[in-house]
Amino acid sequence: MVESQPPTGANPSLAEELAAIPYEPLLPVEKWLIATSLVLGVVLLGVLSWVNTTFFPIAPK
């Protein structure tokens, strides 16, 4: 990704920034995003694993 320098230097307002974080309950759309991502990950794990062994077998050493 486009990036130039890893940002450096401590920001003096870090503690205030973190202390000021408001409480935000988890919205249904966030729960949906998390669940979909996890379920898709697990399902694809099986599918890609099958494709992997079926179509891209490892040649013997």
Added chain:
Amino acid sequence: MRSWFASEDWFAVWLGAAIVLIALPTAAGVDLLGWMAAPKVWLSVADSVRPVSPKYSGVSGLIGLLLTYVLLTVIIGICANIRKIELKRFIPAFSAIFWIGNLSWNLGHYAYIAQTPDKRAASGITWSLGLTGEAGYLIALIAGLVVGNLFPRFAAWLKPAARPEWFIKTAIVLLGAGLGVKAGAASGLVTSIMFRGLAAIIEAYLIYWSLVYLLARTVFKFSREWAAPLASGISICGVSAAITTGAAIRARPVVPIMVSSLVVIFSVVELVILPLAAREFLWKEPLVAAAWMGLAVKTDGAAVSSGAITDGLIRAKAMENGINYEPGWMLTTTTTVKVFIDVFIGIWALVLSAVWTYGIERKAGAKIPVGDVLKRFPAFVFGYFALFLTFLCIALARPEIAPRLAAANAETDPLRSLFFAMTFFTIGMASNLKQLWAEGIGRLALVYAVSLFGFIIWIGLAISWLFFHGAHPPIVGAGG
């Protein structure tokens, strides 16, 4: 659009392509880069560098080194000038980084550090650490940490040229050409690595991201503005992911910047620990180890660099056991995984921005910031794949010239290694360890540490194992 083409990513492409073009005539018998200095395992300093091509054996190592410095400074200086970087400050700083990187790289080749067990007798020594020349990268990293944390004024003077992302992306573009040549000779293995790499990152990203986001939101009570860049930054892609996600959900700039600072520090820790762990526990599964580096170590620079160290360490360990793996395959695997991650973060950022725009913020008339996300697309990936496909097509169309292409490409190796060494040094320099003691950092550091050591490196290892176990690099001298 014009500024996009003038980005650091595109200049990595121009720089890498220029180096490959200069090396290419070697394939036609016109050796333009053979004088370039390449480090050798040494006991006497006078033997530490030699020209990369035997055709230039009459040129002394020191002259080769000076010419290498001049060539690289001129090419990179032209790029810096076009990018409107102040040359008066850039060139001296770059020169210092070049020589420190080079010195570290050469020190790593000292026989007692680098020599592998099978060659100790030939070197006239009875013991060595057997770390291979890749130990030079660790020396560069340590040098960078020392400079960045103990000599802040010197570090500030070096800063105009301290560009680890530019260096590593140039090295990745160079790797693209090398992979193309390799693919011509071992297309089955390369196709396998490519597919497995793609599959592994899709898996890792979907699982990592959601778990870190859930942890940050529910256990550590971060707001959405903090949790999303944290999840992207911690889960895979580091600095670039945190920044791209920040843009995608329109977080304030302070958020990805703070997350990124932490990412850099943790990536240094991973860079030191994980390759050593891989050497001890995964040397029988070299490509699992390589993919693991790509999935676990954050930031392009640290991840690809960890692949380079892993390549050296595992080959040395395998040699102790009588197996001589062809060099570069582990590095290639880590790089492939990392390049796919960089592509995937763009896709994921678009998904997040759609969820934020239409599901969370629901502002009337709001649009997905497609332009912001596209602007951050990793352009160096184009360079990597363009060189890969070009060299692959040539190698497949004209197999008889493939060995000469490989020889031409090998002449870019010393520069690629130098870019690695400079990446390690400048990553170390950018790692401000004092920041770990900054007030308030604890909560951020804790979510990072819990995620990283609690599940990311283990899930990454499991996914790497699932997709890469049983795959091995070609063995040198095994008759193809």
